[in-house]
Amino acid sequence: MKTLQTMLLALTVLWATVALPAAGEVNLFGWSEYVPQEVLDGFTKETGIKVNFESYASNEEMLSKLVAGGGAYDVVQPSDYTAEVMVRRGMLAPLNFALLPNRKNIAPDLLDLPHDPAGKFTVPYMTGTVGIVVNTEKVKTPITGYRDVFQPQFKDRLVVLNDNRELVTWVLYSLGLTSSDVSAASLAKVRPILAAWVKLVKVFDSDSPKTALLNGDVDIGIVWSGEAAILWNENKKFKYVLPVDGAHLFVDTLCIPALAKNKAAAHQLINYILRPEVSKLISDKFPYTNPNLAARQLLTADQLANPASYPASGKLETFRDIGKAAAEIDKLVTDLKSAQ
Amino acid sequence: MSAPANSMIEIRGVTKRFGSFTAVNDISLSVREGEFITLLGPSGCGKTTLLRLLAGFETPDAGSILLAGEDVSHLPPYRRSVNQVFQSYALFPHLTVRENVGFGLRMQQVPAAAAAERIREALATVSLEPMADRFPHQLSGGQRQRVALARAIVCRPKVLLLDEPLSALDAKLRHAMQLELKHLQRQLGLTFVFVTHDQEEALTMSDRIAIINHGRIEQLGDASEIYHKPRTPFAADFIGQANLLSVTVLSRHATTARVRLDDGLELTVSAAELPAASQTALISIRPEKIHISKRPIAADNVFSARIQEEIFQGATDQLWLVTDQGTRLHALVANESAMNEAYHEGERVYCSLHLDDLVIVQSA
Amino acid sequence: MLAAPIPPPLTLGDRRRPGWRAWALITPMVAWLLLFVIVPTAILFVYSFCERDEVGGVIFHFTWENYQRVLDPVYLLIFARSVGYAGLTTIICVIVGYPVAYYIARATEERRNRLLLLVMVPFWTSFLIRTYAWITILKQEGLLNGLLQSMHVTTGPLSLLYTPTAVVIGLVYAYLPFMILPIYGSAEKLDNALIEAAYDLGAGPLRAFSAVIVPLTMPGIAAGTLLVFVPAIGMFAITDLMGGAKVPMIGNVIQNQFLQARDWPFGAALGVVFMLMFAVTYGILQSRLARPKS
Numbered sequence: 002m003k004t005l006q007t008m009l010l011a012l013t014v015l016w017a018t019v020a021l022p023a024a025g026e027v028n029l030f031g032w033s034e035y036v037p038q039e040v041l042d043g044f045t046k047e048t049g050i051k052v053n054f055e056s057y058a059s060n061e062e063m064l065s066k067l068v069a070g071g072g073a074y075d076v077v078q079p080s081d082y083t084a085e086v087m088v089r090r091g092m093l094a095p096l097n098f099a100l101l102p103n104r105k106n107i108a109p110d111l112l113d114l115p116h117d118p119a120g121k122f123t124v125p126y127m128t129g130t131v132g133i134v135v136n137t138e139k140v141k142t143p144i145t146g147y148r149d150v151f152q153p154q155f156k157d158r159l160v161v162l163n164d165n166r167e168l169v170t171w172v173l174y175s176l177g178l179t180s181s182d183v184s185a186a187s188l189a190k191v192r193p194i195l196a197a198w199v200k201l202v203k204v205f206d207s208d209s210p211k212t213a214l215l216n217g218d219v220d221i222g223i224v225w226s227g228e229a230a231i232l233w234n235e236n237k238k239f240k241y242v243l244p245v246d247g248a249h250l251f252v253d254t255l256c257i258p259a260l261a262k263n264k265a266a267a268h269q270l271i272n273y274i275l276r277p278e279v280s281k282l283i284s285d286k287f288p289y290t291n292p293n294l295a296a297r298q299l300l301t302a303d304q305l306a307n308p309a310s311y312p313a314s315g316k317l318e319t320f321r322d323i324g325k326a327a328a329e330i331d332k333l334v335t336d337l338k339s340a341q
Numbered sequence: 342m343s344a345p346a347n348s349m350i351e352i353r354g355v356t357k358r359f360g361s362f363t364a365v366n367d368i369s370l371s372v373r374e375g376e377f378i379t380l381l382g383p384s385g386c387g388k389t390t391l392l393r394l395l396a397g398f399e400t401p402d403a404g405s406i407l408l409a410g411e412d413v414s415h416l417p418p419y420r421r422s423v424n425q426v427f428q429s430y431a432l433f434p435h436l437t438v439r440e441n442v443g444f445g446l447r448m449q450q451v452p453a454a455a456a457a458e459r460i461r462e463a464l465a466t467v468s469l470e471p472m473a474d475r476f477p478h479q480l481s482g483g484q485r486q487r488v489a490l491a492r493a494i495v496c497r498p499k500v501l502l503l504d505e506p507l508s509a510l511d512a513k514l515r516h517a518m519q520l521e522l523k524h525l526q527r528q529l530g531l532t533f534v535f536v537t538h539d540q541e542e543a544l545t546m547s548d549r550i551a552i553i554n555h556g557r558i559e560q561l562g563d564a565s566e567i568y569h570k571p572r573t574p575f576a577a578d579f580i581g582q583a584n585l586l587s588v589t590v591l592s593r594h595a596t597t598a599r600v601r602l603d604d605g606l607e608l609t610v611s612a613a614e615l616p617a618a619s620q621t622a623l624i625s626i627r628p629e630k631i632h633i634s635k636r637p638i639a640a641d642n643v644f645s646a647r648i649q650e651e652i653f654q655g656a657t658d659q660l661w662l663v664t665d666q667g668t669r670l671h672a673l674v675a676n677e678s679a680m681n682e683a684y685h686e687g688e689r690v691y692c693s694l695h696l697d698d699l700v701i702v703q704s705a
Numbered sequence: 706m707l708a709a710p711i712p713p714p715l716t717l718g719d720r721r722r723p724g725w726r727a728w729a730l731i732t733p734m735v736a737w738l739l740l741f742v743i744v745p746t747a748i749l750f751v752y753s754f755c756e757r758d759e760v761g762g763v764i765f766h767f768t769w770e771n772y773q774r775v776l777d778p779v780y781l782l783i784f785a786r787s788v789g790y791a792g793l794t795t796i797i798c799v800i801v802g803y804p805v806a807y808y809i810a811r812a813t814e815e816r817r818n819r820l821l822l823l824v825m826v827p828f829w830t831s832f833l834i835r836t837y838a839w840i841t842i843l844k845q846e847g848l849l850n851g852l853l854q855s856m857h858v859t860t861g862p863l864s865l866l867y868t869p870t871a872v873v874i875g876l877v878y879a880y881l882p883f884m885i886l887p888i889y890g891s892a893e894k895l896d897n898a899l900i901e902a903a904y905d906l907g908a909g910p911l912r913a914f915s916a917v918i919v920p921l922t923m924p925g926i927a928a929g930t931l932l933v934f935v936p937a938i939g940m941f942a943i944t945d946l947m948g949g950a951k952v953p954m955i956g957n958v959i960q961n962q963f964l965q966a967r968d969w970p971f972g973a974a975l976g977v978v979f980m981l982m983f984a985v986t987y988g989i990l991q992s993r994l995a996r997p998k999s
Contacts, residue, residue, distance in 0.1 A: 492906070
């Protein structure tokens with residue numbers, strides 16, 4: 002075992018050496034399909050710093066790579082609950098606010114969330130919600146919450162995120178509980194309801210749930226708000242509804258790993274992204290909720306009127322890290338999906 | 342037109358073309374029941390195609406094939422009562438010797454007990470009973486050949502087709518198998534159609550030989566007829582060896598005629614089948630039929646020649662002679678007595694040709 | 706090959722020590738095997754006996770727990786279902802692929818090369834893109850439904866996408882070439898005289914096929930089965946994209962352990978069991994082939 006660890010360490014060191022950034026380079030480890038290329042190009046053009054972009058498809062994937070020994074990344078993009086773990090484990094470097102003057106553009110209430118109180122380690126990149134999209138041409142009954150969606154009459158007409166924690170959270174909301182209440186007792190209550198819900202779904206898709214709706218394969222979806230916003234732009238028949246039983250806000254952040262080699266360039270890049278005109282570019286391409294108030298000023302009336310991008314809502318909770326319960330949830334959903 | 346009573350195979354004007362190439366060109370042939378007939382010819386002459394037409398692997402473009410009086414021209418191979426021994430033996434590698442031999446019986450749904458007995462019999466016939474449970478790859482070439490034979494005869498076909506079955510064997514085994522095949526054929530009373538390019542094989546085994554060239558039968562006859570009375574230059578040359586001499590007819594008599602070789606040497610030949618005076622013809626003489634003597638002799642067509650080259654071959658001597666007029670002849674003499682009649686290069690000898698041995702193979 | 710003669714046993718004279726050249730020649734392969742097969746497998750094996758921490762890291766502390774979880778009925782059922790789908794895929798691939806492979810093997814050389822090229826052309830395009838193409842064909846307002854309705858075969862659109870049928874179509878499509886190529890390989894080597902011999906001995910086309918052609922191309926069928934069955938068990942992209950991720954396959958479960966549940970040790974244990982299954986399948990097929998028909 003010792004040998005194995007040594008070998009892994011050796012491999013890591015080797016990797017790190019190979020990937021060691023030159024002075025004028027910054028390594029960004031970000032979500033796939035989330036950072037417009039023109040933003041990176043603009044940064045390089047202005048500063049001469051080359052951006053090496055590597056992407057991941059889930060928080061867990063990013064975390065695994067970092068845990069396995071990634072000192073080579075200068076900027077990462079964890080979501081709220083993942084950022085919480087990283088803060089707790091000391092994996093993130095505190096931000097130097099002096100180097101981030103554009104941080105002032107961010108909505109103040111988003112700089113003080115449970116995963117990073119006082120916003121010492123993270124700064125929001127984009128935020129969004131998970132809500133219901135209804136094809137109003139096909140569905141005439143009013144849909145307001147999860148229980149309206151998961152009805153026998155909509156069997157095989159639903160697309161939902163292929164995300165186990167999301168599925169469980171929706172049931173928790175419908176039971177009047179919070180997303181962090183994943184005790185064995187709560188999960189026992191979730192099980193029978195979720196079992197019935199899973200049977201009604203036609204497609205589970207996290208990557209592009211809008212496809213099934215656009216293709217006409219399904220009529221209702223529970224999807225990322227950005228996907229819903231694109232659907233709305235495509236055709237106004239796709240209405241976005243924030244479930245009345247409860248919804249959560251997700252905050253994707255920008256932060257700097259504790260082991261980053263080029264922290265100066267990392268700050269430069271984050272500050273560049275926080276510029277209103279740059280942040281606007283992101284909104285244009287990925288119509289999530291922009292946390293950058295100055296950038297919102299630059300958006301068109303149409304963009305701001307998109308109910309999926311900017312839904313009317315009170316203050317929503319964010320996901321918290323649930324530790325090993327993730328495995329329980331995974332087993333629960335796998336079991337229910339498999340049993341149908 | 343009906344087949345003769347004892348005719349097993351009737352081939353009537355059969356033609357087979359592959360694209361623009363005519364493999365079999367209007368061949369007609371009748372084979373008696375129990376006959377051993379050999380199709381002999383060089384590769385590409387059409388003999389194998391003719392065999393495949395008999396087997397049913399090809400269908401004729403023209404003409405018809407009758408088997409025991411029944412027109413089988415368009416029957417698939419599995420509906421014909423003929424079986425073939427393939428050149429490569431084509432034994433099924435995944436089956437044992439017993440299963441290979443029993444394959445045809447299984448296809449005919451012969452009851453197991455009867456099949457077992459017939460397989461045993463067939464294996465006994467080819468002396469392979471101890472090998473029954475081996476796989477083909479565990480057998481020698483000769484043994485595989487016997488399995489192929491047993492597999493074909495166990496079905497009791499009306500006709501057995503053999504496609505150069507001995508070509509893959511070494512010379513010694515080949516000679517042994519030639520005799521064995523001949524005996525087997527007599528013993529079973531089966532009609533054999535044997536394809537080969539080996540003239541010695543043909544002469545040894547066949548009742549009749551069909552010499553095939555360019556898709557046609559050049560000559561059909563028994564071994565001695567084919568050998569002694571070749572009717573075409575090709576037949577003369579392909580079977581055994583022959584000196585082919587081009588001649589001009591000088592004069593004809595009652596039964597004989599006088600001819601002159603291109604080099605001026607004059608010979609007396611049998612007049613039958615010879616064209617009129619001043620016409621040309623091609624005559625053939627076998628090397629062993631050139632009689633040679635060191636002293637002048639009284640016989641037909643005597644002339645003198647010089648030994649240009651001599652090759653000692655044990656039982657025989659090969660001699661290349663040049664006549665005084667300059668014609669080169671190939672002769673073969675038996676080494677009867679080692680000492681007194683040995684021939685040497687450069688010696689002058691007397692040759693005589695019997696007029697019956699001079700065969701007209703082509704007349705103008 | 707069954708038909709291959711048994712090689713003669715090695716005599717002492719044959720037994721030469723491999724020289725440095727031989728070592729030099731196999732070094733790249735050994736290095737490749739070591740780095741990309743042995744080491745990852747060893748890591749997987751070690752991980753499968755470890756515990757996870759809350760972040761998803763691996764704690765080197767011995768436990769059987771992961772294997773106990775593998776034996777949980779939830780996962781056994783998924784294993785069984787994956788095997789079922791893979792089995793069905795394999796059977797369809799044999800039925801569809803055999804005639805194609807046989808036809809190609811019997812075609813003239815020029816035509817054969819052209820047809821083989823056609824079999825391989827799909828590999829020039831990314832697998833995911835080809836799968837998306839199937840989504841375009843099968844979706845509710847897709848090409849197939851449009852065609853069926855314009856030909857008045859069906860009145861309303863059929864639900865084709867996101868069904869088990871779609872998953873099987875996707876699997877068969879993805880793996881068919883892996884069945885065709887090995888069968889082609891053994892059919893091409895098949896001596897035509899053997900088929901003629903079968904006909905000559907009274908076998909009609911069907912009997913010749915079942916008694917001679919199939920047994921002699923069995924090595925190709927077996928290789929194809931292995932190449933289709935084993936990867937089909939572990940396939941996850943097709944179940945996600947064409948099956949709507951509704952019914953999890955073992956590949957999805959393993960993928961989830963690494964990408965969602967942050968449970969590498971359990972994923973590793975599933976992977977190890979999966980590999981064992983492969984080895985057992987392979988062993989059974991090999992012994993079937995090695996034992997000649999009695």
